[in-house]
Amino acid sequence: MIGLISRLFRRSEPAILDATPRDAVALAAIHALSFPHGWSESEFERLLSDRTVIGHVARASGGAGPAVGFVLSRLVEDEAEILVVAVAPAERGHGLAGRLTHRHLGRLAAFGITRVFLEVDEGNRPARRLYDRAGFRAVGRRAGYYQRPAGDVAALTLRRDLA
DSSP states (O other): OHHHHHHHHSOOOOEEEEOOGGGHHHHHHHHHHHSSSOOOHHHHHHHHHOTTEEEEEEETGGGTSOEEEEEEEEEETTEEEEEEEEEOGGGTTSSHHHHHHHHHHHHHHHTTOOEEEEEEETTOHHHHHHHHHTTOEEEEEEEEEEOOTTOOEEEEEEEEEOO
16 A cells, blocks of 8 residues: 555656757746856757757656756767756756756767767856766866856866767
């Protein structure tokens, strides 16, 4: 009986699906909650319509619910740049960003991508842990890259080889 009750109240894992232009509104909302300068719906729609951009979206309730996280990358020949990884505040701390990143890197490898780059705020410890666990390593640093009200902060350029 206890097993039945726990299954009834267990939170279902979000499903990770391919992102499409129809996801633009939801992704813009998550982005606005995650970053100081949110991207607009039209910016997301343009990105998701671009053939050089691929993305994944995590949807609650096994895929039937609202978007709760996403990742987007731009492809150039055999390289990719992760543009953004974001998870809704209520979903953070449950490993969703790691699952999104893992699925996304697998998809990039399937496209023949051999190297993946990204930039991350040097002081963003949760993001740096995520990328470290995903096998990324620092290959550069850009002083004053991110403008913040309290002062500009550096970005680390990270790289992961897939092949």
